[in-house]
Amino acid sequence: MFSHTTVLLEEAVEGLNIKPDGIYVDCTLGGAGHSARIAAALGEYGRLIAFDQDDWAHENAKIKLAPYMDKVTLVRSNFRHLEQQLATCNVPMKDGIPQVDGILFDLGVSSPQLDEAERGFSYNHDAPLDMRMDREQELTAHHIVNEWDERDIARILDRYGEEKFARNIARSIIKQRQLEPIATTSQLAEIVKNAIPAATRRTGGHPAKRSFQALRIAVNDELGAEEEALEAAVRCTAPQGRISVITFHSLEDRICKQTFAQYVEKCTCPPDFPMCVCGNEGVLKLVNRKPIVPSDAELEANPRARSAKLRIAEKL
Numbered sequence: 001m002f003s004h005t006t007v008l009l010e011e012a013v014e015g016l017n018i019k020p021d022g023i024y025v026d027c028t029l030g031g032a033g034h035s036a037r038i039a040a041a042l043g044e045y046g047r048l049i050a051f052d053q054d055d056w057a058h059e060n061a062k063i064k065l066a067p068y069m070d071k072v073t074l075v076r077s078n079f080r081h082l083e084q085q086l087a088t089c090n091v092p093m094k095d096g097i098p099q100v101d102g103i104l105f106d107l108g109v110s111s112p113q114l115d116e117a118e119r120g121f122s123y124n125h126d127a128p129l130d131m132r133m134d135r136e137q138e139l140t141a142h143h144i145v146n147e148w149d150e151r152d153i154a155r156i157l158d159r160y161g162e163e164k165f166a167r168n169i170a171r172s173i174i175k176q177r178q179l180e181p182i183a184t185t186s187q188l189a190e191i192v193k194n195a196i197p198a199a200t201r202r203t204g205g206h207p208a209k210r211s212f213q214a215l216r217i218a219v220n221d222e223l224g225a226e227e228e229a230l231e232a233a234v235r236c237t238a239p240q241g242r243i244s245v246i247t248f249h250s251l252e253d254r255i256c257k258q259t260f261a262q263y264v265e266k267c268t269c270p271p272d273f274p275m276c277v278c279g280n281e282g283v284l285k286l287v288n289r290k291p292i293v294p295s296d297a298e299l300e301a302n303p304r305a306r307s308a309k310l311r312i313a314e315k316l
Helices: 008-014 033-041 056-066 065-069 079-086 113-114 141-147 150-161 167-177 185-195 209-222 220-234 250-263 296-300
Strands: 023-026 049-054 072-076 100-106 237-247 284-286 309-315
Touching: 008 100, 023 209, 033 049, 033 056, 033 065, 033 100, 049 079, 049 167, 056 065, 056 072, 056 141, 056 209, 065 072, 065 113, 065 309, 072 100, 072 220, 079 100, 079 220, 100 220, 141 150, 141 167, 141 284, 167 185, 209 220, 220 237, 220 250, 237 250, 250 284, 250 309
Parallel strands: 023 049, 023 100, 049 072, 100 237
Antiparallel strands: 237 309, 284 309
């Protein structure tokens, strides 16, 4: 079993407002920290359904969740298939749509994946360029770096990494791969570092951080999966059920914020009307107007939590 520090553990689980006999979904099983806390709050008739596409998460969960496995269902799938998978899990249905009492997302890459050198997620470990969360899929970071054209590489570095020097880096990647394939994380990190002006390299952390983030997001289509899964979560959450979402960078948070916003009630009546007559009823209400962030104590214990934000919405 690996070591993993769960971010915003209390806040995210408390935000679900758990009923002992409810059905809850952890879309991002990971190190099973959130799942263990949810399962511990369930009674005899409560149930937890936990998703992860990574085999190590499932093997770890069988150990960490052992006291609760009579009420836990593990699903090996990307959470973008949330609705389809729940339909096979014997949960209540309404108008052909599965209904559960709460859904939790802890987005991004987990600490164990970063720390497992051979996975190729980190610029701090020399490893083959991989970055797949689902090791059965074909697309890898090696494929993108060595086969995509310069324009597409620059586009993902800019869009997913918000990298100011995306064009310089993409140009350097193309130049280097013409000499030999770029096979390892160390090779790529060095190329990125040399493509960024020296003055910029001296500030803002490791110079390859944004590029590695962008490649990871592209390899796993993380933002597309998030959009699909959040839309499904809104459909699959029963009235008075809640959705808790932890994000770790601005792109993830923006998708969550915008998805929630489109389902919140927006009255279009003139402000001088004595009552609402427009009929624009909402589907969700926001539990917290502003995102919840880690406490100073949590940040001191786990610096990786620094960029985390938690948004919670309740189904009307």
